Amino acid sequence: MATATAPVKTAPITLTPRALAEVKNILVEKKVPTEYGLRIGVQGGGCSGLSYLLGFDKPKDQDETYELDGVTLVMDKKHAMYVLGMEVDFQDGLNARGFVFNNPQAKSTCGCGSSFSA
Numbered sequence: 001m002a003t004a005t006a007p008v009k010t011a012p013i014t015l016t017p018r019a020l021a022e023v024k025n026i027l028v029e030k031k032v033p034t035e036y037g038l039r040i041g042v043q044g045g046g047c048s049g050l051s052y053l054l055g056f057d058k059p060k061d062q063d064e065t066y067e068l069d070g071v072t073l074v075m076d077k078k079h080a081m082y083v084l085g086m087e088v089d090f091q092d093g094l095n096a097r098g099f100v101f102n103n104p105q106a107k108s109t110c111g112c113g114s115s116f117s118a
Helices: 017-029 077-083
Strands: 037-044 050-057 063-068 071-076 087-092 097-102 115-117
Touching: 017 071, 017 087, 037 077, 063 077, 071 077
Parallel strands: 037 071
Antiparallel strands: 037 050, 050 115, 063 071, 087 097
C-alpha cells in the first residue's frame, strides 16, 4: 500500500540563478543557522507605500515555507498577494550591486526600486 505524501507547494516568487548563488554564498559566509530560511515579504514604508523584506529568519506560525533549489524560502501568508509572480535577481555590475525585485504586482515603484505601490 502506497503512503500519501504532502503536495509540493510552488513558491509565489522565483530567484534567478544569480540570486540563488548569492543567497547560498551568504548562507555559507555568514554561517546562517540551518533553522533559518530566506524571508521575503513586504512591509509598510518607503516612498511608494510598501517596501520589500529580504533577510534570514526563523519560520513563524503565520508563514508558508517553500524549497527553491536547496534554499528554504519563508513568507508570511498575507504577503503572497503582493509578490505573486515576482522575480528576485542579483546584480553585480559597475552601476549597481545587490538584489533587484521585478514585481508584476507593483503598480508603481520608486526610483531606487526598493519600494512600490500595489
